[in-house]
Amino acid sequence: MTTQPFSPDVVNAIVRDMDDPRYPSRITVFCDHCGVENTGEYMVSTEMTSTERLAVARQHLVQNEGWEHTTDGDDFCRAHAGAPE
Numbered sequence: 001m002t003t004q005p006f007s008p009d010v011v012n013a014i015v016r017d018m019d020d021p022r023y024p025s026r027i028t029v030f031c032d033h034c035g036v037e038n039t040g041e042y043m044v045s046t047e048m049t050s051t052e053r054l055a056v057a058r059q060h061l062v063q064n065e066g067w068e069h070t071t072d073g074d075d076f077c078r079a080h081a082g083a084p085e
């Protein structure tokens with residue numbers, strides 16, 4: 001599966017495909033330490049739960065923006081990822 005966010009061409013192809021249930025949605029992830037937010041457009045589908053949609057955004061932030069998502073369910077921005085309490 002391609003890592004999001006997709007290129008504009010890929011997004012257009014998905015939106016034009018009536019059989020593809022995915023559509024672009026704005027998702028915001030907050031740092032649980034300082035409260036900074038990161039908002040991005042991600043492709044989600046109507047079948048995805050809010051947790052699954054958030055997971056798409058988190059995966060992008062962890063892999064590309066240096067964010068951390070802990071097993072406790074907390075999110076930390078680049079400045080606070082991996083930092084002790």
Ligand SMILES: [Zn+2]
Nearest residue numbers: 031034077080
């Ligand atoms: Zn932070």
